[in-house]
Amino acid sequence: MTLVDISAVAIALAEQRAKEAGVLIETRIMDLEQERLPEGPWDIIVQMHYLDRALFKQYAELLAPSGLLFIEHPTRSNLARHAKPSASYLLEDGELANLCEEFVIVSYGEGWNESGKHEARLVARRLGGK
Numbered sequence: 555m556t557l558v559d560i561s562a563v564a565i566a567l568a569e570q571r572a573k574e575a576g577v578l579i580e581t582r583i584m585d586l587e588q589e590r591l592p593e594g595p596w597d598i599i600v601q602m603h604y605l606d607r608a609l610f611k612q613y614a615e616l617l618a619p620s621g622l623l624f625i626e627h628p629t630r631s632n633l634a635r636h637a638k639p640s641a642s643y644l645l646e647d648g649e650l651a652n653l654c655e656e657f658v659i660v661s662y663g664e665g666w667n668e669s670g671k672h673e674a675r676l677v678a679r680r681l682g683g684k
Contacts, residue, residue, distance in 0.1 A: 556580045556592060591616055600624040605643055607653060614656040617680040623657060624677055625650060629664055631672040650674040657681075 557568050565581045572579045595618035629645045651662050657678035664674045
């Protein structure tokens with residue numbers, strides 16, 4: 555398992571929690587606005603609370619055939635209850651499914667979660683091979 559994040563603090567926390575759980579992970583501190591994701595093919599890609607629409611093309615290229623993509627991210631409806639993150643960091647309502655046109659959507663939903671945030675959640679599968 556490989557974890558990528560721009561934050562050294564987040565990476566250190568993930569390494570600590572993985573060690574406590576007895577899970578071996580590889581970590582990389584990367585700025586995905588400046589660097590490409592690590593080369594695949596990957597069986598699973600998980601993106602949580604980070605939005606860079608350009609990455610979706612990379613996901614299609616880096617996932618193995620039949621690989622899974624998991625996404626969870628706040629939508630613009632979140633602004634009804636929370637001032638942050640600002641609109642520029644939010645998905646438009648209904649947008650996530652449109653960003654995944656190269657995938658078969660297995661599960662998709664939007665709504666208020668248990669922590670009071672409005673989020674889109676998606677599981678999609680890549681088909682075929684390149």
